[in-house]
Amino acid sequence: MCNATLIQVICLFLAIQIVPSFSFHQSNITRREAKECPRNSFACKSGECIDEDKECDGGVDCKDASDESNACARIKCPISAFRCDYGACISADLECDGKPDCRDGSDEKTPNCQIIDETSPICKSNEFRCSSGECIDEDNKCDGIAQCSDRSDEIRATCWNLRCPIYSYKCKYGACVSGNAECNGKIECQDGSDEDPNICKNSTVLTPTPSPVVPRPGARGRCVLPNHPEFGKWSIFGPENLSPGATVNPGTILNIVCQNGYKLEGNSVIYCANGQWTENIGVCLKLCSPLSSTKVMTVTCTYPNNKGEGNCTNAIDGTLARFKCEPLYEDPNLQRIPGRVCRDGTWDNSSPECVPVCGQKSVEVQKLIVNGKTAKRGTYPWQAALYTRDKKELICGGSLIKLNMIITAAHCVTDQQERAQPLPKENYIVALGKYYRKFDDPRDSKEAQFSELKKIIVNEKYSGPIQNFGSDIALLITSTVFVPSLRVQPVCMDWNLQFKIGDDQVFGYVTGWGYTVEGSNPSEELKELKVPLIPESKCRKDLPVDYDRYYTYDKLCAGYLNSNTSVCRGDSGGGLVVKRNGDRFYLTGIVSLSPTSPREIDGCDSQQYGLYTKVAAHTEDFILKKVTEYGINAR
Numbered sequence: 001m002c003n004a005t006l007i008q009v010i011c012l013f014l015a016i017q018i019v020p021s022f023s024f025h026q027s028n029i030t031r032r033e034a035k036e037c038p039r040n041s042f043a044c045k046s047g048e049c050i051d052e053d054k055e056c057d058g059g060v061d062c063k064d065a066s067d068e069s070n071a072c073a074r075i076k077c078p079i080s081a082f083r084c085d086y087g088a089c090i091s092a093d094l095e096c097d098g099k100p101d102c103r104d105g106s107d108e109k110t111p112n113c114q115i116i117d118e119t120s121p122i123c124k125s126n127e128f129r130c131s132s133g134e135c136i137d138e139d140n141k142c143d144g145i146a147q148c149s150d151r152s153d154e155i156r157a158t159c160w161n162l163r164c165p166i167y168s169y170k171c172k173y174g175a176c177v178s179g180n181a182e183c184n185g186k187i188e189c190q191d192g193s194d195e196d197p198n199i200c201k202n203s204t205v206l207t208p209t210p211s212p213v214v215p216r217p218g219a220r221g222r223c224v225l226p227n228h229p230e231f232g233k234w235s236i237f238g239p240e241n242l243s244p245g246a247t248v249n250p251g252t253i254l255n256i257v258c259q260n261g262y263k264l265e266g267n268s269v270i271y272c273a274n275g276q277w278t279e280n281i282g283v284c285l286k287l288c289s290p291l292s293s294t295k296v297m298t299v300t301c302t303y304p305n306n307k308g309e310g311n312c313t314n315a316i317d318g319t320l321a322r323f324k325c326e327p328l329y330e331d332p333n334l335q336r337i338p339g340r341v342c343r344d345g346t347w348d349n350s351s352p353e354c355v356p357v358c359g360q361k362s363v364e365v366q367k368l369i370v371n372g373k374t375a376k377r378g379t380y381p382w383q384a385a386l387y388t389r390d391k392k393e394l395i396c397g398g399s400l401i402k403l404n405m406i407i408t409a410a411h412c413v414t415d416q417q418e419r420a421q422p423l424p425k426e427n428y429i430v431a432l433g434k435y436y437r438k439f440d441d442p443r444d445s446k447e448a449q450f451s452e453l454k455k456i457i458v459n460e461k462y463s464g465p466i467q468n469f470g471s472d473i474a475l476l477i478t479s480t481v482f483v484p485s486l487r488v489q490p491v492c493m494d495w496n497l498q499f500k501i502g503d504d505q506v507f508g509y510v511t512g513w514g515y516t517v518e519g520s521n522p523s524e525e526l527k528e529l530k531v532p533l534i535p536e537s538k539c540r541k542d543l544p545v546d547y548d549r550y551y552t553y554d555k556l557c558a559g560y561l562n563s564n565t566s567v568c569r570g571d572s573g574g575g576l577v578v579k580r581n582g583d584r585f586y587l588t589g590i591v592s593l594s595p596t597s598p599r600e601i602d603g604c605d606s607q608q609y610g611l612y613t614k615v616a617a618h619t620e621d622f623i624l625k626k627v628t629e630y631g632i633n634a635r
Helices: 070-074 536-542 615-630
Strands: 007-009 042-043 049-051 080-083 090-093 127-129 135-137 232-236 253-258 262-263 269-273 285-287 297-302 320-325 339-343 383-386 394-402 405-408 428-432 449-457 474-478 504-514 527-534 556-560 575-580 582-594 608-612
Touching: 042 428, 070 339, 135 253, 383 405, 394 575, 394 582, 405 582, 405 615, 428 474, 504 536, 504 582, 527 536, 536 556, 556 582, 582 615, 608 615
Parallel strands: none
Antiparallel strands: 007 582, 042 049, 080 090, 127 135, 232 253, 253 269, 262 285, 297 320, 320 339, 383 394, 383 428, 394 405, 405 474, 428 449, 449 474, 504 527, 504 575, 527 556, 556 608, 575 582, 582 608
16 A cells, blocks of 8 residues: 555554453443433433433432432442432431431431430330421321321321332322222322322312221122222123122122233232132232343343342333343443333333443553564454455555444545545455454464455545545445454444543554565564654654655654654554553554655655554544444444
8 A cells, every 4th residue: 555655655564462352341322322311321211311420319310300219229339428218329428417418318317317305205116206206106107197296207208218018009208008099089198199180180179088908898798899900900700890899799709900011910810708808909010111131131130029030021110120241242331230120110221232342452462572573363353454355465454443343544445546536345355353464364264254345434534645644544334243252352442532642651552464674575463563652742843854744633643763663564544552441442543654764665764753543533523423323333
């Protein structure tokens, strides 16, 4: 790809070692978000999006308070934090500070907060202390009828976390009352929520008269037919057209079924004996949408009330779904929240998406020699090789960023005319997992994967030499979706542009099969070179005359002066990666240009810096858009 002009299409003047590796990272772009919320956000059931850090922090940020629900019990609190009764984590300093910081006020109701008035009675272990200091029977707390003079036994802070029996009705503030309390014409909840006009369309004058939980026995052993369960109905084996409230003979059997999308909690068959039903009628619980395991993710569900584990096809309220990514795949958010909880027919968060791990070496490279060194096999599993289809000649490198997408230099796939038009996709074959230069080298046969090209996308701003090789970047969409392995993994991408290149010394690594000595043959094995990234001011000062015009807005400078090390022909399109976040390698540059050697007619000047297309300059307006349109994370 190099010619005799002043500018040489870059190639790597290296020699190094590669090591078996795999990588871990998740790109923000392809993750499927619930309710169109961006990554690192929490999707409220009411529709709005909030920052994920506001979930389970004690304060209500969603309109429907779904960010502060009992689902918070699944998260882990730091040792130094205070855990609210429903599971949220707040600062330990907020406990007993005189104002509720947990949604349920539990931070102000711990034993540490109790300041007993000397005149107040001492409550027994089976009694509840009212805020007023009175003691009432524990069984009278949250039963719909206020026993405390200040009504503190029937408020949200006291009752919200109470788990009601399946045969009862849960008031809006949390109390448990008769199962047929809703819209029966009698106020049984302290707040009247069982007779809410928005729910009970035909309500009449209401009186706060309590009713029994279980229908009264009928005369001579007969049973009273109960109300149909919400979202379900019962039918009788025997007489038909009977309605709730009618009495039936002993031995009558009820068959209970729920509507589609609901599951019965309780027995589907009950019968009348001695004036009583063998048990209370069950509840139809709304099912969450089914979750299924995939080739890259395993899903298992733990059902409530000790009903064991299984698949997630009939998840009811309280079911916990746990996800596990298969080897070589990951979702970093699973480390923080490994599961999702079914609440009111909706999973409390979107399902994770296991994507290929990225930018990670399984074995660290040994200290590099500045003029390059042979790479160990597998150290750079994102390294791609671009071959001509007819002669199987290696012409450029590239980097895998999605399982069907490779990023390379635009000059690798365009003609050498003034306007630099893209060449036919049929001209090329691309390979991953290669260590040896030769297309069909038998030593690569077990690891190498090959694909034709489905599409070539050249940055629309690229015009070749007429624009000084600015925007020298292209994306190759492959016909085949590559399979992750220890030899094939994508490089990490800085989708959020959080890493900046300043004046601090930063080193990167560049790989390829380019020329290793001026005037010699290209390398037969993959080479790597460790190069410093050069600050803009120093680069402009040191670049040769007539070469600095190619240092455009989207170029970065890397390498050495007068050290016989550089990128060279055969390395074009390869990636310059920088180690970030501990052990992850991020694509920072694409090998683009190097000056002509004054010692060789068609050689690269190993005494000068190389110029690389700055990936960050094209992430938002080019790469992200195309990844969203074409990128694939799994087969």
